[in-house]
Amino acid sequence: MSDIGKIRIRVPSNVKAGDVVRVRCLVIHPMEIIQRDAQGKIIDRNYNYITRVTATYLGKPVVTFDLTQSVSENPAFSFALKATAPGPVKVSFVDTHGGKYEGTADIAFA
Amino acid sequence: MPEPITRRSALGRLGAVGVAVAAGTLGAGAPAGAQGPSPAFGLQESVQDGLKRVFGGRPMRDGTALIKLDIPPIAENGAVVPVSVEVNAPMTPASYVKSIWIVADKNRIPIIARATLTPEAGQAFVGANVRLGETTDVRAIVEQSDGTLLVAKREVKVTVGGCGG
Numbered sequence: 001m002s003d004i005g006k007i008r009i010r011v012p013s014n015v016k017a018g019d020v021v022r023v024r025c026l027v028i029h030p031m032e033i034i035q036r037d038a039q040g041k042i043i044d045r046n047y048n049y050i051t052r053v054t055a056t057y058l059g060k061p062v063v064t065f066d067l068t069q070s071v072s073e074n075p076a077f078s079f080a081l082k083a084t085a086p087g088p089v090k091v092s093f094v095d096t097h098g099g100k101y102e103g104t105a106d107i108a109f110a
Numbered sequence: 111m112p113e114p115i116t117r118r119s120a121l122g123r124l125g126a127v128g129v130a131v132a133a134g135t136l137g138a139g140a141p142a143g144a145q146g147p148s149p150a151f152g153l154q155e156s157v158q159d160g161l162k163r164v165f166g167g168r169p170m171r172d173g174t175a176l177i178k179l180d181i182p183p184i185a186e187n188g189a190v191v192p193v194s195v196e197v198n199a200p201m202t203p204a205s206y207v208k209s210i211w212i213v214a215d216k217n218r219i220p221i222i223a224r225a226t227l228t229p230e231a232g233q234a235f236v237g238a239n240v241r242l243g244e245t246t247d248v249r250a251i252v253e254q255s256d257g258t259l260l261v262a263k264r265e266v267k268v269t270v271g272g273c274g275g
Binding site: 020022024033034057060061062063064065066067068069070071072073074075076077078079080081082 | 154189190191192194201214217218219220221222223224225226227228230231232233234235236237238239240241272
C-alpha cells in the first residue's frame with residue numbers, strides 16, 4: 001500500500017467572496033476492519049484506521065471528524081465552509097499506526 | 111527504606127489498577143499505544159448502549175423537518191455507502207450546529223462518526239462514506255450549541271454487507 005495517505009481535495013473553481021462552498025476530500029487508506037478467527041473470536045491486533053480528520057481554512061478549524069472502523073475503505077468526506085478570503089484549505093488525517101497525512105487546496109476567487 | 115504496606119496505600123494502588131483496567135476496556139477498539147480516538151469511539155456494543163453512553167439520558171427531539179439525511183434507500187454494496195447530512199439551521203457564533211453524529215443501528219460498531227463543526231463552516235453540512243453490515247436504520251443526531259439534540263432516521267436496505275467480521 002504505497003499509496004496510503006494520498007489525499008485528493010476538490011474545491012469548486014468558481015467561488016465568489018461570501019459563498020458557502022462544499023469541499024470534498026478523499027484519502028487512500030485501508031481502514032482495516034476487525035477480523036475474527038474461525039471461532040468468531042476477535043483477532044487482537046492494532047488495526048490501522050483513521051481516527052481523526054481535521055479541516056482548517058485560513059488557519060481556523062472548520063470541522064473535525066472522529067471516525068471508527070465503520071467508515072469505508074478509502075474514505076471520502078465532504079463539508080462546507082464560508083469563503084471569506086482566498087487561502088488554503090488544509091485537511092489532515094491521523095491513523096492508529098501513528099501515520100499523519102496532510103493535503104491542501106487553495107480557494108481562489110474568480 | 112520501602113514504604114510499609116498500610117491498608118490505605120494498598121487501597122490506593124488497587125484503585126489505580128482499577129482505573130487502568132477501565133481505560134483498557136474503553137480503548138478496546140483502539141489498541142493501547144495508538145494515537146487513540148476519544149474513548150467514546152470504536153466500541154462494539156448495541157446501539158442503545160452506545161447512545162446511552164454518549165448522550166446519557168438526554169431527550170432527543172424529532173428533527174426530521176430540519177435535518178436532511180441523504181442516503182440511498184438501497185445500498186447494493188454495504189462497504190461504501192455515501193451519507194450526507196445537512197441541517198437547516200443558522201451557523202452563527204451565537205447559535206450553530208456543534209456536532210453531527212452518524213449512527214447505524216445494527217452495525218457492530220454503531221456509532222460511526224462524529225463531525226464537530228465550528229461557525230466558520232457557514233452551513234451545517236457533512237458527508238462521508240460509511241460501511242453498513244446489514245439492512246438497518248441510519249440515524250443522524252445533531253447537537254446544537256445550546257445542547258439541543260435532534261434526530262432523523264432513515265432505513266437503508268443493504269444487499270451485501272460491508273463490515274466483514
